[in-house]
Structure formats: C-alpha cells, structure tokens
Amino acid sequence: MVKRRQILSGSAVGIASLASGLASPALAANDPIKIGYLPALTGPSSSTGIGITRGTELAVAEINAGGGINGRPIELIIRDTQSDPTKAVNAVAELTQRQRASIIWGPLNSGEALAATPLIARNNVPMLHPCWVDELIDVKKYPMSFRNAPTNTQVGGGANHYVMDVLKLKKVAVISDTTGYGTASVNTYVPMLRAKGAEVVYSNHVDAANPDLRPELMRMQAAGAEVIMPWSVNAGFLSRILNTRGAMGWDVPVVGQTTLGSGQTRALLEKPEFWNKVYSNNFRNCCYVDGRLPASAADYVERLKRARIQFGDTLLWWVANGWDGMHIMAEALKVAGTRAQDVVAYWQQVSRRPGVYGTITWNAEQHNGFLDDEVVMCEVNSLRDGAFNLAPGY
Amino acid sequence: MLESIVSYGLAVGAVYALIGITYNVMYSASRVFSFTAGMLGMLGGVLGAVFISRMGMNAALALVLVLACGAVLGMVTEVVTVRPVLKSIEQHLYVLSTLAFALMVQQVTAIEFGTEAQPFPVLVPLEAGLPGQKFWLPLLACAVTILGLELLYRRTLIGRAFLAIAEDSYAARALGLPETRLRLACYAIAGVIGALAGFTGAQMLLAYFGNQAILNFYGFVPVALGGMGSNRGAVVGGLALGLFQQAAAVLFGGLHAAIAVFVVFIVVLLLRPEGLAGAMTGRRV
C-alpha cells in the first residue's frame, strides 16, 4: 500500500526514468491509481503530519480492502518534506512529473504549501490540502486547488467570537511566533478583532526561540489585557507563555491555536494547573459534549480502535482530517475518473458533504469549503483520547 | 520592567560570561578558539534534563555527572580535535575540527533528545516568593568559577603552570613543564565550566539542542569585547551583554536586540580589534 522511497543510486534512477519514459502509456484496468502525499514526518513541524498520516493510511487501507476504486487500488506515494520547503519543491516535481500522480494530497504545513501550490498548479494536477493560510486558495491562480479545512480567517473568527461574544471580553493581547503561520494569523486577526469592536492592547511577533517571555507578558498586563490570544504551532513557545502566566500569578484566560491543547504543550508545563483557563481551537464534530462525541466521530473512534490505530497521543481531528481527505479524493476518482478536469468538476459540485472532521461545500468560485460554525473552542485540560470538551458557554 | 531587565539580564549575562571563560581557558592552553564552548553549554542543560527528568536522579548527583561528562568531553575535544592540528596552528584547522566535532555532538543530541526545547526541572526546592533560582543560579555559578580559577591560578602549583603555558608555551616547555598533560587538564576544566554554565542556565534557556549556536555566538561576544584570554574581561563583557540585550529586548523587542548586539559586535571589532580591554599580543614571525 505504502511505498517508501527506496535507496537508489543516481545512475539507476536515470535508467529507470528513461525506461518509464519510453514505456507505452496504455494502462491496464487494474493498475494502481497514484495519489501523491506530502506530509512533514520529520523536522520541527511534524506532529500534524504524523497525525494526519494515520488517518490517511487507514482510509487507503479501507478503500483498497473494499476493492479499490472501480477495481484499481490506490497507491499512496509518500514523500516526507522534512518541514523544509526546498524538499517539498523537489518532491512536487517528482510526484507530478515522474510519478504522474492523479491528485496531490498536501503539503500539510503552510511554509511548504506556499512553495508547492504554484508548482502543482503549473503542472495541472488537482490538489487537496488542509492548510489554513488564506492565500493558498485562489480560484484564478490555482484553479485545481481545494481545501478541506477552515481558513485562518475562519479559525481566528471562531476564537474572536468566543472571546467577544461568549466570554464578553474587550481588551485583547495578540501574540505569535515569527513563522509564516504565526505572522499571517496576527496580521489577519487584529483587524478582525478591531472590526468587531475589540480593543487590541498588545500585538507582536516574538521569536519562538526567545527563552524569556516575561517582558512580553508584562507589557500585556501593563496594557490592561483581559485575554491573551497566542497564534503559534510551536509547543515550546506556547508552553512558555503558559508557564510565564503561571509564574506571574496572572489569572488571565488564554484563547488561541489548537497546539495549546497538544500533549507536547502539556509535557512542557511546569505545573499541570498552568493548563487551566486555556481554550484552544477545535472542531465541533470532534469535541465531547457532556462527555460524549457526536455520532459520526464516535463511529470513527470505534473504527480506529478496530484497526488498532493509535490516536491518544495525537489529536482526533488530525486523524479525522486525513481520513476525510482521502475519502474525498477517492469519491472523485470513483465517480469522475482520473482526468484532472473531471476531478475538479466533481469537487466543484460537492455540497454539504458530511465528514468526521467537518462538512464540506465547494463550488466553481469557492474552493474553501468549511462551515464557520463548526470552528469552536475547547477546554484544553479536558484532553482525553485526542479530543476535548467543548469550551464553556457554547 | 527594570526588575526584569536586571534579573534576567544579569542571569543570562552570567551564562554568556561562563561560556566566554570556557573559550578563554581553552585558548590560554592552546591558542585555539574552539566551537565546543557552545556545545558544552548546550549539553549541560540537555544532560541535566535527561538525568533529572527522564532518569529521576537527584539534582546534586545529576550536577556531578553533568560536570564529569563535561570534563570527559573537554578531554575528548583536546585529544581528537586539537592535538592533531596544533602543529600547523597557522592554518587554523582547529576551527574546522572543533566545528565538526561540535556539529556531530549537536546532531546526535537533536536525534536522541529531540528538537523541541524541554523544560529544566527546579533544582532547589524553595518556597515561592523568594527570588527565582533560575536567576541567581547562573550568577552563583559564575562567582564560584571565578573564585575557583583565581585560587587555582594563584595558590596552586598546577595553576601557576597553567599560567606559564598561557604566557609562553615555548618557554614553559623549556622549563620542563609537561605541556601536553597540562593542556589536557585545561580542556577538562573548560569542559566542567561549560557544562556548569549550561546546567545552571537551563531553567532559563531550557534544554534545547539549538542553544549550541546561540551560546557559541553570545559566549564569544564577551571574549571579543573583553579581550581574548582575559577572564575578567569575559565576566564584565558577559554581564554587560546580558543587560544590554535584555534592555533592548524589553524596550524594543527581541529582534532589535539581536541586531543591536550584532552591530555593536562588528563595530567594536572594527574599531578596537584587540577588544575594549585587551591588548593585541602574539608573535607572528
């Protein structure tokens, strides 16, 4: 099912590619359908990739066990981008040109997706990814690119809604690390907050490696912040915010990025109670309400347990997103075939497709398909089996 | 705000000063600047976290073990990366050999320990409300190191031999001092000091493989400013650097602090290559 990259000598690669170039393109009816997959499985932002890969591989296994796509198995070609955009660019060339993948799934991190998307578009290969950066979906520039996740605007909107409409707080401090994701988030959310009538008393990008965040938090406190909204996927950075808040004895709620609730962040806390009053983004379908998951997620968890897939050490919504994504691709290939235009045409009429992770609606003008009200906040200290309680107030 | 500048600035400055002394001790013994100074600092924190948090040792035992590891690594540095290239010191091959060794150790750390910064356990169980030990521990370590080195240099025979080597290794050898063994001992001492810097600074800087490059640079700045080989210069330079950096970080943000430190470093080097306090020495021909 999964072909990992083999160790080939340079000359062997050259000959192999020459041979495949000369081979006739006629495909037997049961030849595998290739899907290229670009997770970051190693490097600093690999936890998302590891989680999504588990769901993706489970879906492929289920589909192939059920006879594949019209008799043809799915061949998932995984290329680890190592959280490095240059590796992602190399891998795109390989997947689109040499492997002739029918669809590309990923990249999963925004830094790599920003570099990979124009190249995939140049090669006219349909692409599905779960990255949040708004600029990644642009029907004119990248007509074959689709997203099965919310945009940054939706994610921030969910958090802003919780802060202002549910917690009724007005004075907000927004902080991020200096990564592409972090800076883009702050740049988008601060105007949104202001438009909603909030007073942004502090906003800054801070180097995630900065060991001492006390000056930043003191400035927030001095400015009268009633809530801290951190935007970063760096567990070390987020834990330092929480540790500093704890050490200062400042009882201020923290509302922000999903990684606030990751196991890694928890492992880095100086005291477990520093995780109280922390609310992170999550998705309605993957949250406990009164201790129970919604029906579709509960079914899915059963599936995962049957397939003996670990998910307690990652997040349920990552595993669910990978599983949803693979099924969305398989449905298009099954109904529309492998031609790029047909896949795109099929996806453009997907409407209110229910998923474990979320509901998707796409059309010719809009390749962002997530529903605003499925973006919610959860209580991070309620983490159990990779999922959380919905935050109080909903 | 001022309290944050002073407490954090002095503490991080003490760590820089200790790394600067680590550079100096190795330099005095061999005229070699070694990239392993930052590596020792990084490992002091990482090994401390491994011994205490992962293996459950008590803090005192962990400290002794960390310092022992530092001494061993110091000696390995001398034997593997310095001694073989010392005869052609003019070609500066030691820069490459020590860099290579430091990178190897760093990469093993990244793979075995992880690339995430890990918290460092609290060493001395104290009541809350007292000043944080993450601030006074590095300062204490710095003071102990300075006193220890002074005693060693002034009061012991072996310390005087170190000084003789630092002054003029040819003459020292002519006097019949066992130069090679003394150099090895100096590297062991440097290893202990570097590891101590990392261990005591880790609550603040965290146990993080990336600290190697940071400490290499910020530990070298006091040496460059204070004059190479001068421990007093390194301490003054280190504390000043810490305060300056933290003040800039608090007042203008961390990025500007990094740029400011870099600009000061370059400008001082251009205007006073021998450092603010030191004098250019060294026989060339």
Place this chain on the structure above:
Amino acid sequence: MNGVAWLPPRLAGSMPWLALGLVALLLPLFDDAYIGVIAQRAFIYWILSAGLNLLVGFAGQIAIGWVPMLTLGAYTTAVLTAGTVTEPWNPYLALAAGGVVGAVFGVIVGLPALRLRTFYFAMTTLGFATITTQVALAWKSVTGGGVGTPGPVFPWPFEPGWGFYYLCFLLAALATWMTANIGASRYGRALIALRDAEVAAEASGIAKPRLLVLIFLLAGALGGVAGGLFASLQSYITPDAFTFEMSVLFFIAILIGGRGSILGPVLGTIILTALPEFAAPLVQWSTFLYAALLLLIVLLIPGGLAALLDFSNRRPLAKHREILPRPGLLREVLGRSPTAQHLELRGIALHFGGVRAIDGLDLDIKGGEVHGLIGPNGSGKTTTLNVISGYYRPTAGALSLDGAILATEAPPRRAAHRIARTFQTPRLIGDVSVLANVMIGGTLDGRASFVEALLTLPRHRQDEVALRRAARQALAAVGLEALAEVRADRLQHSELRFMEIARALMLHPAFLLLDEPAAGLSAEEIRRLGALIKAISREGVAVLLVEHHADLIFDICDRVTVLNLGKVLAAGTPAEIRSHREVVSAYLGA
C-alpha cells in the same frame, strides 16, 4: 599539485569538466522534470558555492554562515520583480540587482576578516546568518514576513522548466569558469598563500585587505545571483527555506571537496544536493555524517577529495637528491640591477613592555655586500629583520632608503621597496607545487587587474606566462628545477630553504634578508649556499645574513655586525670581528 586549479587547461585536466558539461547538456533529453529540478538546485547551490569556495577553500576564511547572501539575493530579486516596493522590474534586471546586494553585504560581513583572526569572521557570519532570517521575518511590508513572497518567473528564453534549467546551467558554468580563472591566477595563489603562509605572503607584497575585499565582493555577488535563481526555483520564498543547516552543509561540502580545488567542491555540492533525494533514511543523520567526514578529512587528508584524486604526487621522489645552484642564471633572474643601494638603520629601538628587544641599533646595508648579523639567542637579530620588513613598528629611530626616510608601513609596502626575505622556519604552502610557491614571490610583477584575471584577458595570460618562466628560472638558479611540479610539503628541509630563496629572488630584491638559511643544512649544502649568496650580492643585491654558522659568516660576509642584548657589540670586517676581544670571549667562545 592540487586539482586543476594550478594547471592551465590541458586535456587531462579538462576531462572531468567535459564530462560534467556533457551530462548537463544531455540531461533535458530524458525529459524527467524531477531530475531537472534536482539538477537546477545543484546548479544554483554551486553558483553560491563557487564564490564561497574562493573564500573558504582558497582564502581559508571560515565562512560558516554564507546562506544570508542567498537569502538577500532571493528577496531582492523576488521583491523587485513582484513590484511590492517599486514598479515591477524585469526579472533579469532584478536578478542582477540581487547580485549587487549580495556583493555589498558580502563586503560588510567580511570587514572584520580584513583585520582579525579567522575565528572572529566565523562568528560574524554566524551572527549575520541569524539576524538576516529574523529581519526577513520582521520586515513584513517588504518581505511579506513569514507568509513570504512569490519568486520571480523568468520570461523567454529562460521560462520555467527546461528554459530555466539552461539559465541555471549557463550561470553555473560561468561561475565555474570565472572562479577557476581566479583560482589559477596570481590572485588565487595569493589567497592560498594568505591561508597557509600569511607572513610569507605579506613579505611578497600581497596586501590581504585589498585582495579579500575583491573576493568578498565576488562571493557575495555569486551568492546573491544564486539567491535570485533559488527564489524562482522555489516559486515562493519564506524565511524558513533558508536554514542555518544549509549554510553549514555548503561550507562542509567545499572542504570535503578539497581546499584550493574547483572540481572537488563541485562534486561535493552535487553530492550534497542529490544524496538526500536518494538516501532518505539517512537524511536526519546527514549533518552528522557530513561533520564526521569533515573531521576525518581535516585530521587525515586536509586536501579533501581533490588530494585523493591527485595521483601525480604519489610517485616516489628520488632518494638522494642534490641541490646544485647555478649562480650563472642569477643575472637573468634578478633582471635589471637594483635601484636602491643603501638601507640605513639609525637608533632603532623596539620595546615590548619592559623588555628591550632592540635598544638603539645602527646598521648600514649596502648593495653588492653581504652583511652578517650575529649574536647570541635573544640578542635581537630576527627582531631586526622584522623591523626592516615591517612586521614591527620601532619604538624609536628611523629607517632610510638611499637617504629618504621610510614611513612606518606594513610588510606588503616594504616588499614594494624590493626588500625580500626568508624565514627562520620556512613558510611554505604545503599542498601546492614548488613552482606555485615560488610564483608567489613574483605577485607584485603582475599587471593584469582582478577583472582581467576573472575573464582571462590577454594581459593576464601574458602575466602568467612570464611569471611561470621567471619562477622556473629562479628554481634553476637555486638548483631545484627538477622539483618544480612536486607538492611543496614533500620537500626536505634543506630544499625548502633554497625554495624560500628562490621565492625571495622573484621579487627582484634590492635587499635580501636571510634568517638562518644554513640551519639544518649539510656541510656541502652550506658551502653551495654560501656561493649562491655571494653570487647574489655580486649582482648588486644587498644581503643581510642572520646566521649561527660562524664559518659561513666569515667566509662570505663583507661586513659583520655583532648584537648583544639588542645593542651593537661590535661591527667591522670579518677579520676585525674575529680579533675583537669581547666578541671572542662573549660569543665565539674561542
């Protein structure tokens, strides 16, 4: 001999280049875009590494963080093309602007290297690499911050795909050609001399700051151009594409390839680019493996891959070699008779703290004479030479040349006054040929500018021919012509002493300062050395000879000065000195 850098392109030397070029030209026939992308990446990385190679491999500067030049070039090209700050530029013009920005910052980062030890420069690049990325992140209005900015798309004829491939190939070939030209020129030899024998380089008139600034400009420009291409290849650049690890890997690839070579680092860069694609499981260990390889190479074969491939220097040399100087050739070697005739030292004093190394010294060195300088250890003999050749600035007193006071100046300026010298311990460049070592001495005679050498224009080619001929003649005059092509570190100690004299002769010296040239020589060799020195002085050269061998001194010197504790104890003809009571009792010990 080290790789091809020192050879004029001969067929044997150009074979690897022809093979590499052919592969590069034929690669598009496979029409495999994946291989194409890897190859483009290798070309781009090499364009940066080509310049870095001159800096690291030739000049021996420890530039561990040169990726900022790539970053600067990439952002400059991308931002100008995108029109974020100005009207959109033509991508080709923007690429050139990237090169300019790279060159400017190359010099800025290099400034400390002009005056300071190697390690300081290593630290400067380390620090600069860190802040460049941080600035790229913070300067959102221009760089797009962490979200980044789209890379340039080059229009016809180098549009994305194979068109762009050829652009990268052409620029890589151009970078190779230019840096190989520099490597094989007197500039390249001067760089290696600064790396391995800085003191001797300065005594030959090589001014380190001027030369290094040129190299920083070139290396920065190539890094900037590579950056512009990199931005286009990536299609979108964010600061996290420019990792510090990348910096270290470029640096290591060059050293693994071999210092002072061009081909070695090319191979190193290709391996660096391609290996991670084909050996993915090893990727997380790649830094470790590279570092381990670097350590092994530094300790075992400092010459790198290039030295491993250098078969000509494996042949054993003849066991019993004789040095047979041919003083008859000296007239041709020294050429025109020296212009200056008389060097006067008056009241020279040099104090180190409380130590009076020289304490009021008068000395007259005249053309056509051999002047012996003797005295016990520590009496100030070598120090006197160092004052004359400009390594020390005297505390008091003056030097004058034919009556004109010499300003205090650095060794390279003294070389321009045709003051040449040898050293107590021979200063040699071990891993290049004897001929190349001797050619260093003639650096001042080159007329071609850096740009002429870069493009091998006619004047540069004439320079090279003339230098080579002169160096062979100088070697013949001292009796080493049979060893011209041998790597210098394979010579015996006595041969190195004569090689140093040959190098000094290349300066057409008016004054030749010899620091214990007979140390370590056999009696027969000392006799030949004496005859050679005598013959040199008879061509009008003023020779100042510091020596412990009393016989040699009294045989060949016209005048002798005896130093003790930094002061003149006695001066006069050999016969007078021989009978001087104090000298006999204090020094000659007869």
